[in-house]
Amino acid sequence: MYSMYRSQLSAKCALVLFDALHEVASHAHSINTNTTLRSKLQEFGSLTQMQDPPLLRLENESYQICLTFLQNLMLDRPPPFDEAEVESCLVNLCEEVLRFYVVTACSGQASETSTSGQCLWLIPLGSGKRRELAARAPLIVAALQAICSLGDSSFEKKLPHFFPLLSSLISCEHGSNEVQVALSDMLSSSVGPVLLRSC
Numbered sequence: 001m002y003s004m005y006r007s008q009l010s011a012k013c014a015l016v017l018f019d020a021l022h023e024v025a026s027h028a029h030s031i032n033t034n035t036t037l038r039s040k041l042q043e044f045g046s047l048t049q050m051q052d053p054p055l056l057r058l059e060n061e062s063y064q065i066c067l068t069f070l071q072n073l074m075l076d077r078p079p080p081f082d083e084a085e086v087e088s089c090l091v092n093l094c095e096e097v098l099r100f101y102v103v104t105a106c107s108g109q110a111s112e113t114s115t116s117g118q119c120l121w122l123i124p125l126g127s128g129k130r131r132e133l134a135a136r137a138p139l140i141v142a143a144l145q146a147i148c149s150l151g152d153s154s155f156e157k158k159l160p161h162f163f164p165l166l167s168s169l170i171s172c173e174h175g176s177n178e179v180q181v182a183l184s185d186m187l188s189s190s191v192g193p194v195l196l197r198s199c
Contacts, residue, residue: 002069011073011081018069018089025062028055029100056132060139063097067142071149087150091158094143098165101140101179104132105172137176140169144182148190156194166191 002009002017009017031037032055070090073081147162148155169183 009078011078014069014073018066021062021066025059025066028059028062031055032059056135060135063139064142066093067146071146087154090146094147097139097143101136102165102168102172104129133176137178140179141182144186148186155190159194
Protein backbone atom coordinates (compact mmCIF):
# COMPACT_ATOMS: atom_id res chain seq x y z
CA MET A 1 0.00 0.00 0.00
CA TYR A 2 2.73 2.41 0.97
CA SER A 3 4.66 1.79 -2.27
CA MET A 4 1.52 2.33 -4.35
CA TYR A 5 0.52 5.59 -2.65
CA ARG A 6 3.90 6.92 -1.52
CA SER A 7 3.86 9.88 -3.92
CA GLN A 8 0.39 10.94 -2.71
CA LEU A 9 1.04 10.70 1.03
CA SER A 10 1.57 13.82 3.07
CA ALA A 11 4.33 13.91 5.66
CA LYS A 12 1.72 13.65 8.43
CA CYS A 13 0.18 10.48 6.92
CA ALA A 14 3.62 8.90 6.49
CA LEU A 15 4.44 9.65 10.14
CA VAL A 16 1.12 8.08 11.24
CA LEU A 17 2.11 4.92 9.32
CA PHE A 18 5.55 5.09 10.89
CA ASP A 19 4.04 5.35 14.41
CA ALA A 20 1.74 2.36 13.77
CA LEU A 21 4.59 0.17 12.53
CA HIS A 22 6.85 1.35 15.33
CA GLU A 23 4.23 0.13 17.81
CA VAL A 24 4.22 -3.30 16.10
CA ALA A 25 8.04 -3.45 16.21
CA SER A 26 8.17 -2.34 19.87
CA HIS A 27 5.53 -4.90 20.84
CA ALA A 28 7.40 -7.71 19.05
CA HIS A 29 10.60 -6.63 20.80
CA SER A 30 8.96 -6.59 24.23
CA ILE A 31 7.68 -10.15 23.65
CA ASN A 32 11.09 -11.28 22.37
CA THR A 33 12.80 -9.99 25.50
CA ASN A 34 10.21 -11.45 27.90
CA THR A 35 11.73 -14.86 28.65
CA THR A 36 8.73 -16.03 30.71
CA LEU A 37 6.29 -15.27 27.91
CA ARG A 38 8.61 -16.80 25.29
CA SER A 39 8.88 -20.06 27.25
CA LYS A 40 5.06 -20.16 27.60
CA LEU A 41 4.71 -19.63 23.83
CA GLN A 42 7.20 -22.45 23.18
CA GLU A 43 5.35 -24.70 25.64
CA PHE A 44 2.04 -23.95 23.97
CA GLY A 45 3.62 -24.57 20.55
CA SER A 46 4.96 -27.96 21.58
CA LEU A 47 1.59 -28.97 23.08
CA THR A 48 -0.36 -27.92 19.99
CA GLN A 49 2.42 -28.90 17.56
CA MET A 50 2.56 -25.32 16.34
CA GLN A 51 5.82 -23.55 15.53
CA ASP A 52 7.15 -20.79 17.75
CA PRO A 53 5.95 -17.52 16.13
CA PRO A 54 8.73 -15.79 14.13
CA LEU A 55 8.73 -12.74 16.40
CA LEU A 56 12.37 -11.79 15.82
CA ARG A 57 11.76 -11.73 12.07
CA LEU A 58 8.59 -9.66 12.59
CA GLU A 59 10.50 -7.28 14.87
CA ASN A 60 13.40 -6.87 12.42
CA GLU A 61 11.13 -6.42 9.39
CA SER A 62 8.96 -3.88 11.24
CA TYR A 63 11.99 -1.84 12.31
CA GLN A 64 13.42 -2.06 8.78
CA ILE A 65 10.14 -0.72 7.31
CA CYS A 66 10.11 2.09 9.91
CA LEU A 67 13.64 3.01 8.85
CA THR A 68 12.64 2.93 5.17
CA PHE A 69 9.61 5.17 5.84
CA LEU A 70 11.75 7.81 7.50
CA GLN A 71 14.52 7.66 4.90
CA ASN A 72 11.96 7.99 2.08
CA LEU A 73 10.35 10.88 3.90
CA MET A 74 13.74 12.64 4.09
CA LEU A 75 14.12 12.13 0.31
CA ASP A 76 10.54 12.96 -0.77
CA ARG A 77 9.95 15.93 1.57
CA PRO A 78 6.18 16.01 0.97
CA PRO A 79 4.35 19.07 2.31
CA PRO A 80 4.03 19.93 5.12
CA PHE A 81 7.57 18.66 5.81
CA ASP A 82 9.23 19.30 9.15
CA GLU A 83 12.86 18.24 8.70
CA ALA A 84 13.69 18.54 12.41
CA GLU A 85 10.77 16.27 13.40
CA VAL A 86 11.59 13.58 10.81
CA GLU A 87 15.31 13.72 11.60
CA SER A 88 14.53 13.39 15.32
CA CYS A 89 12.38 10.30 14.61
CA LEU A 90 15.19 8.80 12.51
CA VAL A 91 17.86 9.45 15.16
CA ASN A 92 15.66 8.01 17.95
CA LEU A 93 14.84 4.92 15.88
CA CYS A 94 18.51 4.27 15.06
CA GLU A 95 19.46 4.72 18.72
CA GLU A 96 16.74 2.26 19.74
CA VAL A 97 17.86 -0.54 17.39
CA LEU A 98 21.56 -0.02 18.20
CA ARG A 99 20.78 -0.19 21.92
CA PHE A 100 18.85 -3.49 21.47
CA TYR A 101 21.87 -4.98 19.70
CA VAL A 102 24.34 -3.83 22.35
CA VAL A 103 22.13 -5.17 25.17
CA THR A 104 21.75 -8.53 23.38
CA ALA A 105 25.49 -8.76 22.69
CA CYS A 106 26.37 -7.99 26.31
CA SER A 107 23.64 -10.01 28.05
CA GLY A 108 24.61 -13.21 29.77
CA GLN A 109 28.26 -12.20 30.07
CA ALA A 110 28.84 -12.81 33.76
CA SER A 111 32.29 -11.65 34.77
CA GLU A 112 34.46 -11.57 37.85
CA THR A 113 36.67 -8.67 38.74
CA SER A 114 39.85 -8.70 40.70
CA THR A 115 40.55 -6.27 43.55
CA SER A 116 42.27 -3.99 41.03
CA GLY A 117 39.03 -3.85 39.02
CA GLN A 118 40.43 -5.90 36.13
CA CYS A 119 38.03 -8.31 34.39
CA LEU A 120 39.17 -11.92 34.80
CA TRP A 121 36.76 -13.91 32.63
CA LEU A 122 33.58 -13.76 30.59
CA ILE A 123 31.04 -16.49 29.94
CA PRO A 124 30.49 -16.81 26.18
CA LEU A 125 27.04 -16.32 24.71
CA GLY A 126 24.97 -19.37 23.82
CA SER A 127 24.25 -20.32 20.22
CA GLY A 128 20.71 -18.87 20.47
CA LYS A 129 22.05 -15.40 21.31
CA ARG A 130 24.66 -15.64 18.55
CA ARG A 131 21.90 -16.52 16.05
CA GLU A 132 19.86 -13.57 17.33
CA LEU A 133 22.82 -11.21 16.82
CA ALA A 134 23.31 -12.55 13.29
CA ALA A 135 19.59 -12.03 12.57
CA ARG A 136 19.74 -8.44 13.88
CA ALA A 137 22.95 -7.57 11.98
CA PRO A 138 21.37 -6.36 8.68
CA LEU A 139 19.11 -3.95 10.59
CA ILE A 140 22.09 -2.62 12.57
CA VAL A 141 24.05 -2.09 9.35
CA ALA A 142 21.05 -0.22 7.88
CA ALA A 143 20.81 1.94 11.03
CA LEU A 144 24.52 2.82 10.87
CA GLN A 145 24.15 3.73 7.19
CA ALA A 146 21.07 5.85 7.99
CA ILE A 147 23.05 7.78 10.61
CA CYS A 148 25.81 8.39 8.05
CA SER A 149 23.22 9.65 5.54
CA LEU A 150 22.36 12.62 7.78
CA GLY A 151 23.78 15.86 6.41
CA ASP A 152 27.27 16.82 7.58
CA SER A 153 26.08 19.43 10.09
CA SER A 154 23.31 17.15 11.45
CA PHE A 155 25.72 14.23 11.73
CA GLU A 156 28.21 16.41 13.60
CA LYS A 157 25.51 17.64 16.01
CA LYS A 158 24.19 14.12 16.67
CA LEU A 159 27.61 12.44 17.01
CA PRO A 160 27.97 13.12 20.79
CA HIS A 161 24.53 11.52 21.20
CA PHE A 162 25.60 8.36 19.32
CA PHE A 163 29.23 8.10 20.40
CA PRO A 164 28.63 6.05 23.60
CA LEU A 165 26.62 3.52 21.57
CA LEU A 166 29.30 3.38 18.88
CA SER A 167 31.91 2.75 21.59
CA SER A 168 29.77 -0.07 22.98
CA LEU A 169 29.44 -1.58 19.49
CA ILE A 170 33.22 -1.51 19.10
CA SER A 171 33.67 -3.39 22.37
CA CYS A 172 30.97 -6.01 21.65
CA GLU A 173 33.01 -9.20 21.89
CA HIS A 174 30.19 -11.26 20.37
CA GLY A 175 29.15 -8.76 17.71
CA SER A 176 28.56 -9.78 14.11
CA ASN A 177 31.41 -9.35 11.64
CA GLU A 178 28.97 -7.61 9.28
CA VAL A 179 28.29 -4.98 11.95
CA GLN A 180 32.00 -4.51 12.65
CA VAL A 181 32.70 -3.88 8.94
CA ALA A 182 29.86 -1.30 8.72
CA LEU A 183 31.09 0.32 11.92
CA SER A 184 34.64 0.51 10.55
CA ASP A 185 33.33 2.17 7.36
CA MET A 186 31.35 4.66 9.44
CA LEU A 187 34.32 5.53 11.63
CA SER A 188 36.64 6.10 8.66
CA SER A 189 34.22 7.90 6.32
CA SER A 190 32.05 9.93 8.73
CA VAL A 191 33.37 10.04 12.30
CA GLY A 192 37.04 10.47 11.39
CA PRO A 193 36.54 13.67 9.35
CA VAL A 194 34.44 15.21 12.15
CA LEU A 195 37.15 14.48 14.71
CA LEU A 196 39.87 15.86 12.41
CA ARG A 197 37.90 19.08 11.89
CA SER A 198 37.55 19.55 15.64
CA CYS A 199 41.32 19.21 16.27
